Amino acid sequence: MSDAGTTVIAVASGKGGTGKTTVAAHLAIAGARGRPTMLVDLDVEAPDASGYFKGAGRSGDASEVSVLVPRLVEARCTGCGLCAKACRFGAILAIGGVITIDPKVCKGCGACVNACPAAALEEIPMTVGQTSSFDADGLAILEGRMAIGDIRSTVVIEAAKKRAAESGAALQIRDCPPGVSCPATHAIEGADYVVLVAEPTEFSIHDLGAAVRLARGRGVPAGVVINKEGFGDADIAGFCEREGIPVIGRIAFKRERAASGAAAEPWSDDAAISGEIDAILALAADGARTDGGLR
Numbered sequence: 001m002s003d004a005g006t007t008v009i010a011v012a013s014g015k016g017g018t019g020k021t022t023v024a025a026h027l028a029i030a031g032a033r034g035r036p037t038m039l040v041d042l043d044v045e046a047p048d049a050s051g052y053f054k055g056a057g058r059s060g061d062a063s064e065v066s067v068l069v070p071r072l073v074e075a076r077c078t079g080c081g082l083c084a085k086a087c088r089f090g091a092i093l094a095i096g097g098v099i100t101i102d103p104k105v106c107k108g109c110g111a112c113v114n115a116c117p118a119a120a121l122e123e124i125p126m127t128v129g130q131t132s133s134f135d136a137d138g139l140a141i142l143e144g145r146m147a148i149g150d151i152r153s154t155v156v157i158e159a160a161k162k163r164a165a166e167s168g169a170a171l172q173i174r175d176c177p178p179g180v181s182c183p184a185t186h187a188i189e190g191a192d193y194v195v196l197v198a199e200p201t202e203f204s205i206h207d208l209g210a211a212v213r214l215a216r217g218r219g220v221p222a223g224v225v226i227n228k229e230g231f232g233d234a235d236i237a238g239f240c241e242r243e244g245i246p247v248i249g250r251i252a253f254k255r256e257r258a259a260s261g262a263a264a265e266p267w268s269d270d271a272a273i274s275g276e277i278d279a280i281l282a283l284a285a286d287g288a289r290t291d292g293g294l295r
């Protein structure tokens with residue numbers, strides 16, 4: 001369990017289109033019936049979890065996320081190139097003693113500023129995104145969103161995680177970016193349990209394998225939810241058995257559910273799905289508490 005008695009459950013998938021956000025939104029709805037719960041949208045390139053809550057109102061406390069990027073003071077620069085050598089992100093080019101800084105690539109680590117012997121780099125804030133909070137009938141929603149054209153998703157993800165941790169919610173449900181690249185890794189890190197959503201297709205099995213390796217690599221226990229069961233015939237359950245990872249839920253494919261998901265509308269009028277979601281949440285919370293499932 002995370003600090004201060006908070007349980008953090010990350011909902012992830014090896015690929016897009018599995019219904020990850022739909023499952024995350026429903027787990028949050030179920031969680032909010034029993035304890036203070038926050039749905040944390042970390043899919044910062046295209047956050048859409050709040051769309052499931054048509055009445056959600058912005059609380060007005062949107063907060064900018066920024067990094068400190070270096071600005072060259074040409075009059076002091078000797079052209080030594082030490083700043084470019086110090087930058088492991090390739091944000092500074094030194095060619096023939098001429099320094100070029102690409103602030104859009106800069107991660108704000110400050111290494112170049114520390115490396116400069118001439119104090120020729122000043123730091124200025126640059127906005128990379130924002131976090132916003134919503135309230136949806138007792139469910140708190142926190143959304144991270146990258147600034148248009150920016151590429152520093154991980155900075156926004158970490159800012160949203162920090163703000164969520166400060167909220168004091170007893171349960172956090174994170175909607176993670178799809179895939180297994182750097183943003184997904186940051187979104188999973190620090191969670192107590194990962195719910196991996198997969199659909200019964202061969203593509204999904206392949207990508208689920210990568211997601212399992214990611215969870216294992218980060219040392220976070222995980223279980224699989226087979227969504228749209230019956231939609232395809234790939235043997236997800238067999239894969240999970242071979243991998244030694246538990247299947248903690250099965251959600252049958254229904255055309256009405258697919259239509260609701262496409263329209264970002266809850267399934268909650270369906271009693272069968274409510275029971276299944278409650279069971280998934282209970283198993284994930286138990287896995288978080290017992291450190292079980294994957295490791």
Ligand code: SF4
Nearest residue numbers: 087106107109110112
């Ligand atoms: S602050 Fe870090 S990432 Fe940005 S330019 Fe300097 S060394 Fe590179």
Ligand code: SF4
Nearest residue numbers: 077078080081083116
């Ligand atoms: S380290 Fe400082 S002095 Fe050297 S090239 Fe970079 S900005 Fe100029």
